[in-house]
Amino acid sequence: MKPQKAAGFQSLNEGIGVFNAKEKHLLIPQMNRNVSHLFAGALRSFDIHARVLETCKDLDLGREYTSGKECLPCLITTGDILYFLKKERNRLGEDFNPDNYIYCMPESDGPCRFGMYNKYQRIVLDSFPELRGVKIGSLTSRDGYSLDGMLEGESIWKFRKAAYFGILVGDILNRIAWRIRPYEIEEGLTDQFIERSMRVIADSFEANGSENNFNRILDHVEEIIEEGKTIIDPAIQRKPLVGVVGEIFIRSQNEANQDLVKTLERHGAEVVVASIAEWVNYTSYNRMRDARTDLRLNIKQLRPRQVIRNLKSIFDFGKNFYYQQFMQTRSYKRLRSSIDIAEDHKVAHLEKMLDREDVFSFDVGTEACLSISGLIAYAGQGFNGVVNVYPFTCMPGTVTSSIAKPLMNRYRVPYLDTPCDTGLQPGREGTVRTFMYQVYQHFKRNGRKN
């Protein structure tokens, strides 16, 4: 494939948006292996050919088509999509038809650069004449990642529920891995078990997702948990607990964060990372919160039409938010009776804690408000250490770092910043080791959360 100068910008309107995905290949970036595969399984049950992209196979491709000023997730995903399309073109030869592909790249309002990835990647794809037909399917946080428009003639509500449940169960599978791996009877068993289980549950989503038969899927998860418990060595004492927050892509993708969780585990931690469902819940919650603020103003200013619009938004976002929260609470409750995985944070509770500390506000937005409040929650729950992981130069990550350091100092909880770029950081292991020494000191003094 040879790049040419992109012809114009009209494709920013025509080539990015929400497209009907039925019978198309929907390409999903591998932000987190378990979550992406279960999400894809849920979409496949609606006759969408959802495929998860391999990741970090050719970082040089990403480097070649970015300038160095973009955030790390942009570089990685640009490399991943180009790598896939190059391979697919070689595989199919003359039969390759770019119109059959939709590359899924969600966006958020910012104020950081996440809203610009898909535009940038559109320009990159357009610079290859043979890839101009590949669409970029962009879900946005502005409508709480509504999937409206991706399917025709099907219940979009059923579709949304299945997609969200894929994310939720992917998070749970991650938590099962973090609960078992530090105590495994033989090194490597957990990873093999989780990979196998992920495929079984993805198949279950494919079979049960479109009917929203979630109890059946949870039955399969329960069977898997019983198998997983046999890997735990009961003779190993519970280890200190470390909570990880940060930028969603980097904290969720092991390849991008230099396998941070396993490094911490190697030095004696049991780790819990903030979930992906937390971000989805936050976007619905935040839209509902914005609509409430507008409603108060419009009532004061006696604008009946806007009041009706605000009430509708509150209802729509509220329906999503409360449904998501209900499913999350119910699923964790059911599975936590089989294995003591960590519960997820509740967004409204995070906001209350942030207001109480008065160090940041949900009014500012971005992931910083979830990361800072997540750290406060971990500290309050008796975690023995906390880590903030983010791409080098990430705006919300840096804001979190500046606020969290003195705050965690006040809580007397060990805190570590782990900025990431594409280079391997030889000092990472040493910093983690020092941090884990402090974690063990905290553990000796305070014990750990039950």
Ligand code: SF4
């Ligand atoms: S959250 Fe950080 S890494 Fe992600 S787009 Fe914003 S600045 Fe970049």
